[in-house]
Amino acid sequence: MTVKAYSVDLNKPLVFQVGHLGDTYQEWVHQPIVSKEGPRFFESNFWEFLTRTAWWVIPLVWLPVVSLTLLISIKRGLSPDQAACVLLSGIFVWTLMEYSLHRFLFHIKTSSYWGNTLHYLLHGCHHKHPMDGYRLVFPPAATAVLLIPFWFLVKLITPYAAAPAVLGGGLLGYVMYDVTHYYLHHGQPSQNLARGLKKYHLNHHFKNQTSGFGITSSLWDRVFDTLPPKKA
Template sequence: MTGEMVGFTVDLSKPLVFQVGHLGETYQEWVHTPILTSESPRFFESDFLEILTRTVWWVVPVIWVPVGLYFITMSYTMGHSLPLVVLMAVVGAFVWTFLEYCFHRFLFHIDTESYWGNTFHYLIHGCHHKHPMDGLRLVIPPAEAAILALMFWNLYGILFTLSIRPVMFGGGLIGYVMYDMIHYYIHHGQPTKQSLKSIKDKDRNNTYRPACPVLKLYRIQNKGFGITTALWDRVFGTLPNTKAADKSG
């Protein structure tokens, strides 16, 4: 399991994670050719590992909203005024939108071709492109989110003072919950407001291949990285031109 197998074909009836690495340089084409069904494919032989990869959407707010509010309250009990705590929580959520953009642009959309590179990419984001309608893998599993949260908690300990650290972290968690809920909704809901419709179009542009026979949506891999807000796409010039894409089809 160290490299590409020439002519390798993924067997969709078997656990996928340790197969995709063998695709080598053909992985990118494979992972961006979506399977447009709501079925949730098996990732691992191990039932324990498999459970860790599947998450119903409501688990995210149930777990992380109380945790975020706890950390926000912590800064208040350390002596900061309520208006300042609220302001810093909003700033923390705003910082999350930038982190979200960076994750999508520089990590989730990297090009890989090595065995472990393909495997890692498929686990963290490629599966979302391959199975965009899998409702159990659209939000980040709690175990993965907890690891990321711990990393940022330690980072914030370097960047902020003891009393500001909790509220910035808590605000970031609330921002993350907003991101995951919006992401889930634009895939499985029916947005009525124009802003949400715009986000849905942009997210599909980033998910599907050109001229998809079912949804006629387009894949633009180098644009449209923000989900919660289009601000950073505007700032860095990565906002997709959906009208141009539609005309090209």
Template sequence: MVVQEFTVDLNKPLVFQVGHLEERYQEWVHQPIVSKEGPRFFGNDVLEELVLMALFGIFIWTLIEYTLHRFLFHIETKTYWTNTAHYLLHGCHHKHPMDSLRLVFPPTATAILCFPFWNLVAFFATPSTTPALFGGGLLGYVMYDCTHYYLHHGQPSKDPAKRLKRYHLNHHFRIQDKGFGITSTLWDTVFGSLSPSTTGKKN
């Protein structure tokens, strides 16, 4: 009796099919399909939507990351209390950029801020998509924090990490009013705050 090998049906949801390929999976996954249409991952319509919402949440986080860094963390202050608040918020990181103990936002503060962010997401999203959208944003935040720490204390030898490290340290040590993106240069490009070292311009 000949056992027929499992074949992935590209017209059906893929996620729970690919495991059946077993040792043939590596060969299958490295044969690209050149198409602008994305595949369906899940058969359940709600689950399929939730995956897209989570990815959208990560994307939205990158914009929040850029906006906070550029317009809040780099706000100009002059008075005693605003200077003090800014130093605690972000100034200490610029003054002592290699201080590993004050590089990551305190987890307790993050947990507290989750409540208003959850309510904000719930205001704009539907009850069924709020958890995925919020979860995607939270995952984006964790990715940002890990990336930021690595750019300061890791020694990447290959791009894109090596390029991002150079870009971020340029923001700290050379041109502090440009290059606000941490995980990417996307929003710096969109809003015209790309560091001159990236654009090829000289100071």
């Protein structure tokens, strides 16, 4: 098997193995293993626990924070209607971030030991094991760390009263993204829109991994011409 040629033992923790793949990492990581049983990442039970997150944890943790940001913006002087509009603008900004992160960061080409290791932790594991239900959403602790620089950026470029609601909109967009992403892998949609999104995303995993970077919609793929190629 190809995996043996790359000297990766799937029965042992993977994170500190994949870095040794060097230039062959990109080929290996984009050969998916379709199993709902996820691999072990770390020998340590503590670090292993931190890599596994149930989908419902995401709205449970972050929706109260979104509500708090709206209340703070209203307290700072925005009307409820204004706060809602700002929240919507934050969701729109998130859709561009969703596309950009997926295209330019999650699919960055790596070949060094630490480059491969970090890429595998960030996104490569999802392409290798796309049905691993406990690694489809981003752990809240990691999200909290990333929110810190995002918040400072929002404060720099938005008015004082609007800043919390912009942050909340971006966070709500992220929650929608993560929950949608989980559903596209494990749900059985009955509506045309959801079925189309599922087909669109699974095409990214199993057919055209260098296109179709949108998760919640194909909007930015259309804008930046990264739609999957049509069948001849």
